[in-house]
Amino acid sequence: MRVAVDAISAAPGGGSSYLCHQLPELEALGHELFVFAGPDVADDLMTALPRATVIPITRRSVLARFTFQQTKMERAARDLGADVLYCPGSSSPLLGRLPLLLCFQNPHLFTSPAPRDARLSILRIVAWLSALRATELVHISGAMAREFSQTSALRRQVSIVLSGANEEARRATPEVLPSGRPYLLAVSNLYRYKRMDLVIRAYAGEPKLHDAFDLVIVGGEIDSGLTIELAGLASELGRTRSVHILGYMSTDRVAGYYAGASLYVSTSQREAFPLTPLEAVIAGLPVVLSPIPVFEELYGEWALFADAFTPLSVSRAMTKALDRGPVFGAGDVARQRFSWTRNAAEVSALLGQALKEGRSRRPSRHDVDVRKLGCLVRTIAGASSERV
Secondary structure (H helix, E strand, C coil): CEEEEEECCCCCCHHHHHHHHHHHHHHHCCCEEEEEECCCCHHHHHHHCCCCEEEECCCCCHHHHHHHHHHCHHHHHHHCCCCEEEECCCCCCCCCCCCEEEEECCCCCCCCCCECCHHHHHHHHHHHHHHHHCCEEEECCHHHHHHHHHHHCECCCCEECCCCCCCHHHCCCCCCCCCCCCEEEEECCECHHHCHHHHHHHHHCCHHHHCCCEEEEECCECCCCHHHHHHHHHHHCCCCCCEEEEECCCHHHHHHHHHHCCEEEECCCCCCCCHHHHHHHHCCCCEEECCCHHHHHHHCCCCEECCCCCHHHHHHHHHHHHHHCCCCCHHHHHHHHCCHHHHHHHHHHHHHHHHHHCCCCCCCHHHECHHHHHHHHHHHHCECCCCC
């Protein structure tokens, strides 16, 4: 099967890591790939997919890349001879003839309450129309699928395909801090909704944590100015020397920090399928997470959960997790449950089903639950109290 892949909106870190692990497995199943890649991830995808045709989309602005996706990408895919279009970024071209597999991965789009943001409101409309015309529709967690059903007013049948596990940390050389002290680890691209400020406050407010450990935060800045804000918070709390905000790192470097850490923590307010807790479980770390449905769905048997989004609740969970240690055998179970080979096989089957159906589907009035249209309007507008 000749598969065109829309990686134009994939971001360094989570999005590119997902594709760099999944797409080689699809190649191994015999698919020929044509990958349309944004400028920030094209090199990584070329390295991961030496046999694929990677088409760098060099337009720097988000609007220019979105315009290319909507007006030119589908035609370019057909000119290359693609049989089916795979869009793993929550939206797709709204016009076209190719059979379409759409995978929802953006946790901001159809969540309740959804954050208010003009850009997100436009993306929600595009994503909704994309879901309406997709031949096959996929979510990457049950929690996200349920929220989509509740807030989109769509009756589309969906499939759930869980992500695979990144195992680099099991083979990595542990990173050691210049101070030589043990450290606690948070890994995520820096968005405000990830609540790294809460991690810093929890760490700084508990002597059992800051007296014995440093805190390492790894991840590229997405929300402008957030790195400076977090560094300022650490300084305000008197922890400038022990809080290390290291920025974006390659997968190999991040694996070294997993291998060397004493604990992993995430206090994110929303996720679709968070890979970093899975990487931490496989690395054999105690894991502390915020109490959101997707974390509980995926990692409930291994993680300790903060009771609330407060520094005290998070610090209590962190100290308890350090005392308890990792769950015995969790890494082996996680590796078996979250396999990239399984992930690619399920995606491949859905691509085959889309091809069998022949083209992007024609929407029907039965696709929309009119009783939920009010909820859809509120979701598109967003809640003023919710921040991205």
